[in-house]
Amino acid sequence: MKIHEYQAKALFKEYNIRTVDGVVATTPDEAVATARQMGLPVVLKAQVHVGGRGKAGGVKVVREAAQVAPTAKQILGLTIKGLPVRKVLVTPAVNIGKEVYLSLLIDRGKRKAVFIGCAEGGIEIEVTAKQSPEKILRCEVAAKDLARLDPGVLADFAEKLFPETGQADATAELMCRMGRLFAEKDASLIEINPLITDDQGQVIALDAKVLLDDNALFRHPELLTLRDLDSEDADELAAKEVGLSFIRLDGSIGCMVNGAGLAMATMDTIKHFGGAPANFLDVGGSSDPKKVVHAFKMILKDTEVRVILVNIFGGITRCDDIAKGLLASLKEFEVKVPIVIRLVGTNEAEGRALLEGTPLISAETLEAGATKAAEIGGRS
Amino acid sequence: MxxxxxxxxxxxxxxxxxxxxxxxxxxxxxxxxxxxxxxxxxxxxxxxxxxxxxxxxxxxxxxxxxxxxxxxxxxxxxxxxxxxxxxxxxxxxxxxxxxxxxxxxxxxxxxxxxxxxxxxGPNCPGLISPGKCKVGIMPGDIHTPGPVGVISRSGTLTYEIVKALTDAGLGQSTCIGIGGDPVIGSKFTDLLPLFEADPETEAVVIVGEIGGRDEVDAAEYFKNHMKKRVVGFMAGLTAPPGRRMGHAGAIVGGEDDTAASKIAKLEAAGIPVARLISDVVTLLKK
CATH class of the missing domain: 3.40.50.720 (NAD(P)-binding Rossmann-like Domain)
Structure with missing residues (x-):
C-alpha cells in the first residue's frame, strides 16, 4: 500500500527519525495561513502517489508571501502521471549542507533486507545503479534482527554517507530506527531521498517514502486509515473487498479468468490474435458463484466492452460453480454483448451441461476462445 | 526419476x-x-x-x-x-x-x-512427480509421467501448460509451482541444477511473469551451466507498468522486469520463449 509523504513523516516522527514538520493544505487559503505561521521561505510539495513530483512541477520553494497562494493553486491544479493533486504539504525551507540517498528495502533476489545508500543525494537511484554501480552502498541485515539493529554494525555504512563522526553516529542511529519502523509496521520500502545535514550539522530526513506490505495489513488496523481512497480506482477497491483482483484497461474485450498468471496469459493471447483486453480480472481460487456475478457487474460497467471472454481452468475452482454464477449473471443483468466461454477441469461436464441452451459461445481452447473474442470485439 | x-x-x-x-x-x-x-x-x-x-x-x-x-x-x-x-x-x-x-x-x-x-512457496500450488507423489493442490489427472520438468511462478497457467504437454504426449518428471510472491523459498536458479542432474529429465519448461529478475538469473544460469534444453513462457506482455497483477510479486517496476525484456534476455541466452501456450509443445518437439 502506498501512503503519502506527510503520512510517512508522521510514522518517522513516531520512531524519532528527525524530519521537517509540515502541515497539509487542501486549498490555497490553507497554504497561505500555514505559510504565515511558519514564516517564509516555505516549500510546497504535491502529495500524490507517484515518483518524479519535482520534475512535474509539484515541488516549489516560495520566498515571497504573495507567491504562496498562486503557487499552491498551481500545484493543486496539477495532474501528475494521471493522478490529480488534492493535497499539498507546506514545510519550512531548510538550508542544506550535504545531501545523500538512503533506503531500506527487501532484495527479492537475495532474499534479504538491505540498506541502500549513495553519497550523492537527490538522485534517481535506479539510474545511478545502472550508470555508476560503484557509487551504490549496500548493507544486508537479517529479517529477524531488523527491529533491534546494532548501530555498530551500521557504522561503516553510515560513515560513507557522512564522514564527520557525530553525523555518522546520528545516521547509524537513524538507520536502527528505520529498521524498527520497517519491522514493526511491515514496510516493504522506506526511502529517504534526500537525507541531509542542515547548516547546523543535524541529520534530517527531508523527504519520506514508505510502502506497506498489503499482506501484513491484517495486523496493523491503524495503518488502514492511511489509505487514500481518492488515489485508487473505486472499482478496483470494490473488487478487492469481494476477493477479486481487477484492473481496468482500455480495450474492448472483457476478461474473466481464474488465477493471476492465467489471467495475464489470457490478455496476452487476446492481444496476439489482434484484440485488446478491457481488463485484468482474477476471480481467485475458490468458486463462489456470487463472485462470478460481481465480476460480471464490473466488466459490464465498462461501456467499451463489446465481448466477454471467460477462461476457466478448474482446479480448486469448480466449473459447475462458475456455470451457476454465469447463469445467475444472465438472469440479473441484461447482457447485450456476446460471451465466449472456455471451461476445462474440475466438474467440466457438469458445468457444460448447466450452460446448455444458453446463447454462450463455447470454445475448446484458450487460443480458440481468444480468436473468437478478437473477431467479435474488433481488432485493435 | x-x-x-x-x-x-x-x-x-x-x-x-x-x-x-x-x-x-x-x-x-x-x-x-x-x-x-x-x-x-x-x-x-x-x-x-x-x-x-x-x-x-x-x-x-x-x-x-x-x-x-x-x-x-x-x-x-x-x-x-x-x-x-x-x-x-x-x-x-x-x-x-x-x-x-x-x-x-x-x-x-x-x-x-x-x-x-x-x-x-509460499503462495504456490506445490509440486508433483506424476504417477508417484503429489504434494499440493494441483489437479492430478492432467499430469502424466515423462521427461519434461516444469518450474512455474503461476498456478492455473501451469495447469494449462501441463495439460497441453500431456495432450501432446509429453509427460513430466516433476512439476513445481514456486509461487507468485516477491520473496519465495525456491527460485528458477535453485531448481534448474536439480533438473540438470536428474537423468530422466530431458528438457525443462520455465513459466515466468512480470516482476523481479528471477527469469533473467535463470537465463544466465542456463547459459553458463546447462546442457539440457529449456523452453520458456512469460505472462504479462500486456500488463500496464506499476500495477500489481494479482500476484504480490507481479508488478512491473522498471524497464528490466517487463515480460518483453525478460523474453529478449531468455532468447539471447538460448532459451526459446513460446508466445502461445500451444507453442510450448511446438518448441519442445523441435
Whole structure:
C-alpha cells in the first residue's frame, strides 16, 4: 500500500527519525495561513502517489508571501502521471549542507533486507545503479534482527554517507530506527531521498517514502486509515473487498479468468490474435458463484466492452460453480454483448451441461476462445 | 526419476484439520502420496484420515520419519508454523498459503536455510512427480509421467501448460509451482541444477511473469551451466507498468522486469520463449 509523504513523516516522527514538520493544505487559503505561521521561505510539495513530483512541477520553494497562494493553486491544479493533486504539504525551507540517498528495502533476489545508500543525494537511484554501480552502498541485515539493529554494525555504512563522526553516529542511529519502523509496521520500502545535514550539522530526513506490505495489513488496523481512497480506482477497491483482483484497461474485450498468471496469459493471447483486453480480472481460487456475478457487474460497467471472454481452468475452482454464477449473471443483468466461454477441469461436464441452451459461445481452447473474442470485439 | 519428491517420500500436513488442509489431504492420499501424519497445535493425540495428529512438526518428524511437510495454515498463523517446521529435521517444506506477510517469509527462509531445509512457496500450488507423489493442490489427472520438468511462478497457467504437454504426449518428471510472491523459498536458479542432474529429465519448461529478475538469473544460469534444453513462457506482455497483477510479486517496476525484456534476455541466452501456450509443445518437439 502506498501512503503519502506527510503520512510517512508522521510514522518517522513516531520512531524519532528527525524530519521537517509540515502541515497539509487542501486549498490555497490553507497554504497561505500555514505559510504565515511558519514564516517564509516555505516549500510546497504535491502529495500524490507517484515518483518524479519535482520534475512535474509539484515541488516549489516560495520566498515571497504573495507567491504562496498562486503557487499552491498551481500545484493543486496539477495532474501528475494521471493522478490529480488534492493535497499539498507546506514545510519550512531548510538550508542544506550535504545531501545523500538512503533506503531500506527487501532484495527479492537475495532474499534479504538491505540498506541502500549513495553519497550523492537527490538522485534517481535506479539510474545511478545502472550508470555508476560503484557509487551504490549496500548493507544486508537479517529479517529477524531488523527491529533491534546494532548501530555498530551500521557504522561503516553510515560513515560513507557522512564522514564527520557525530553525523555518522546520528545516521547509524537513524538507520536502527528505520529498521524498527520497517519491522514493526511491515514496510516493504522506506526511502529517504534526500537525507541531509542542515547548516547546523543535524541529520534530517527531508523527504519520506514508505510502502506497506498489503499482506501484513491484517495486523496493523491503524495503518488502514492511511489509505487514500481518492488515489485508487473505486472499482478496483470494490473488487478487492469481494476477493477479486481487477484492473481496468482500455480495450474492448472483457476478461474473466481464474488465477493471476492465467489471467495475464489470457490478455496476452487476446492481444496476439489482434484484440485488446478491457481488463485484468482474477476471480481467485475458490468458486463462489456470487463472485462470478460481481465480476460480471464490473466488466459490464465498462461501456467499451463489446465481448466477454471467460477462461476457466478448474482446479480448486469448480466449473459447475462458475456455470451457476454465469447463469445467475444472465438472469440479473441484461447482457447485450456476446460471451465466449472456455471451461476445462474440475466438474467440466457438469458445468457444460448447466450452460446448455444458453446463447454462450463455447470454445475448446484458450487460443480458440481468444480468436473468437478478437473477431467479435474488433481488432485493435 | 524425478526431483525433490518421489514414491518413497513420507509427507505430513500442517493444518490437516482445516478446510483446505483436509480437502487436499484426501486428494493427495487418493493420488498415492504417503501421508504419515498431520500437525495442528492443540489437537495432538487425535487422528485424521487414519494418521496421527501432532502438536509440533518436530514431534511428527520424530514419530513418523517424515521428510516433507506441506502447509495449508492460514496466512495469519503461517509464521509460527514455518518456524516450527524450521525447528525440525525435515528436508522440504511446501507452503501453499497465500497472503503471508513478506517479512514473515524472509524470517522463516533464514531459519529454514540455516537448517538446510528447502522451502517451496509460499503462495504456490506445490509440486508433483506424476504417477508417484503429489504434494499440493494441483489437479492430478492432467499430469502424466515423462521427461519434461516444469518450474512455474503461476498456478492455473501451469495447469494449462501441463495439460497441453500431456495432450501432446509429453509427460513430466516433476512439476513445481514456486509461487507468485516477491520473496519465495525456491527460485528458477535453485531448481534448474536439480533438473540438470536428474537423468530422466530431458528438457525443462520455465513459466515466468512480470516482476523481479528471477527469469533473467535463470537465463544466465542456463547459459553458463546447462546442457539440457529449456523452453520458456512469460505472462504479462500486456500488463500496464506499476500495477500489481494479482500476484504480490507481479508488478512491473522498471524497464528490466517487463515480460518483453525478460523474453529478449531468455532468447539471447538460448532459451526459446513460446508466445502461445500451444507453442510450448511446438518448441519442445523441435
Amino acid at each position: 524425478s526431483i525433490l519428491i518421489d514414491g518413497a517420500g513420507k509427507v505430513i500436513v500442517q493444518g490437516i484439520t482445516g478446510r483446505d488442509g483436509s480437502f487436499h489431504t484426501q486428494q493427495m492420499i487418493e493420488y498415492g502420496t504417503t501421508i504419515v501424519g498431520g500437525v495442528t497445535p492443540g489437537k495432538g493425540g487425535r487422528t485424521a484420515f487414519g494418521v496421527p495428529i501432532f502438536d509440533t512438526v518436530g514431534e511428527a518428524v520424530e514419530k513418523t520419519g517424515a521428510d516433507v511437510s506441506v502447509m495449508y495454515v492460514p496466512a495469519k498463523f503461517a509464521k509460527p508454523a514455518m518456524l516450527d517446521a524450521a525447528a525440525s529435521a525435515l528436508k522440504l517444506l511446501v507452503v501453499i498459503t497465500e497472503g503471508v506477510p513478506t517479512l514473515d517469509v524472509l524470517e522463516a527462509y533464514e531459519a529454514l536455510t540455516a537448517k538446510g531445509i528447502r522451502l517451496i
